[in-house]
Amino acid sequence: xxxxxxxxxxxxxxxxxxxxxxxxxxxxxxxxxxxxxxxxxxxxxxxxxxxxxxxxxxxxxxxxxxxxxxxxxxxxxxxxxxxxxxxxxxxxxxxxxxxxxxxxxxxxxxxxxxxxxxxxx
Numbered sequence: 001x002x003x004x005x006x007x008x009x010x011x012x013x014x015x016x017x018x019x020x021x022x023x024x025x026x027x028x029x030x031x032x033x034x035x036x037x038x039x040x041x042x043x044x045x046x047x048x049x050x051x052x053x054x055x056x057x058x059x060x061x062x063x064x065x066x067x068x069x070x071x072x073x074x075x076x077x078x079x080x081x082x083x084x085x086x087x088x089x090x091x092x093x094x095x096x097x098x099x100x101x102x103x104x105x106x107x108x109x110x111x112x113x114x115x116x117x118x119x120x121x
Contacts, residue, residue, distance in 0.1 A: 001044040003037070006054040008064045015082040020051040020105060025068075025075040027059045032091040036074040043094055051078065051101060078104035 003024065006014070014021045024040050026033035037055065044053045058065040058073065068077070068084070078086040078101060086104040088096065 001041055001048075003041055003044050004054050005057055008061055011054070011056060011064070014052050014054065015079055017052070020101075021079040022047060022051045022053045022101060023077045023079070024053075024055040025058055025065060025070045025073060025077065026055055027057060027073055029059065030073045033074045036076070036091050039092070039094055039097065040076075043097060046098075047101060050105060076100070080104060080107070 004010075006023075011021075011023065022040075024033075024036060026037060040053065040055070047053050056064060058070060070077075072089045074089075074091060076088040076092060076097065077084050085107050086100045088100055092100075
């Protein structure tokens with residue numbers, strides 16, 4: 001499955017919608033982003049049952065990345081009710097992404113976001 005690359009207006013439309021959202025913040029020059037994209041594309045059919053999945057190219061939309069506080073790539077962020085509730089920084093494997101989505105969807109409303117640090121080499 002090809003995961004769509006969203007524009008800022010598409011991202012904001014999805015965040016305003018009624019489904020949770022998983023955003024893969026990436027850039028074409030980022031080799032770890034290319035590897036992460038392959039994992040997300042393999043997971044997308046499974047994840048799409050629970051969340052909308054899309055990518056944002058920070059090279060094309062650096063102001064959007066700044067607005068959302070993206071400081072490292074790749075970054076995966078889960079939004080529920082338009083609010084970020086989980087974030088992973090650095091390349092992550094499928095089981096960890098599944099766990100983060102599951103945790104985000106079961107988090108109580110108003111819970112502070114959870115942030116995982118950089119992936120270990």
